[in-house]
Amino acid sequence: MKYDYLVVGSGLFGSVFAFEAAKRGKRVKLIDKRNHIAGNIYTEKIEGIQVHKYGAHIFHTNNKVIWEYINQFAEFNRYTNSPIANFKGEIYNLPFNMNTFNKLWGVVTPNEAKNIIEKQRKAAGIDIPRNLEEQAISLVGTDIYSKLVKGYTEKQWGRKATELPAFIIKRLPVRFTYDNNYFNDRYQGIPIGGYTQIVEKMLSSNLIDVELNQDFFNHKEEYLRNFPKIIYTGMIDQFFDYQYGPLEYRSLQFETECLDIENYQGNAVVNYTDDKTPFTRIIEHKHFEFGTQPKTVITREYPKNWKIGDEPYYPVNDEKNNINFKKYQELGKKLPNVVFGGRLGTYKYYDMHQVIGAALSLVNKEFGIEKKGISI
Incomplete structure (x- = not known):
């Protein structure tokens, strides 16, 4: 069969592109090394509950399109x-807001909370934040940093907060209102019935052939020879045989169990912010869809050091890794028939809406069709 595209990876980036290409009459072969589609947004049904197999995924965006x-x-x-x-x-509310400040300090008004944070920032002597610790203290003060940021962050990244770049914590929401909504985005929700159905529908065209349990690297040269264009969403450093050394990632380990009780923790996500608890959070999946099932399913999430062969989840975008990534990016530019996309292909942290935006931008570029209102 003559294909127009090979798409490597059935996560959101690859699946959106495959869907849009098929809509335009293009034949697509999509491969994935896992035994299921949908990448990290894959959900599976256990005891009537949609379980987020690779961690909590909450869709949110300000972009109406x-x-x-x-x-x-x-x-x-x-x-x-x-x-x-x-x-x-x-127990404290997240994101950091007036409920958090009231529980911690007994303050009632925003000005009272701001005064305490400013006092603690001055006492810490921070003028220009040089690392994550200093950035966090300048945002929320030393009390919140020591209780709710330091332990969680150092577990998540496997490094001391003083060794992490400041920009990681800049996206941390801090609000002087009694609002527990973590995201400011206008649109937010969970798909009723889970995420897997979304990708199933994207890949349902008879112009798309899906092949699972297929590692791109087992037939790399053959694919490069036989396909006019490849959309590659795997690790860019692996594609080039780690010739500049592997980029760094953080990996995760998930421990999921079904419990014979109706409600374990009363909330979908509980972060454990001390440095002694080995996991970063517990997810109780039924609460994503307001479930009333007689049982519940929980997942403990353990961060771990990544090594070749492990599943990469988060790129470590420090200066050294970003310099190395640019070297790989330059190699990629020499292959006009290969497009690198998604979190691993571009070595960048993306939320789901950003992945869709990036995929649609590629569609626009590839097929010369302008879609207004899409930004990433």
């Missing part, structure tokens, strides 16, 4: 992400 685009594949509920933090049994 992206929101309408994803809603053609599933109906979304009104789930609002309101995680809580558990520090040695003390």
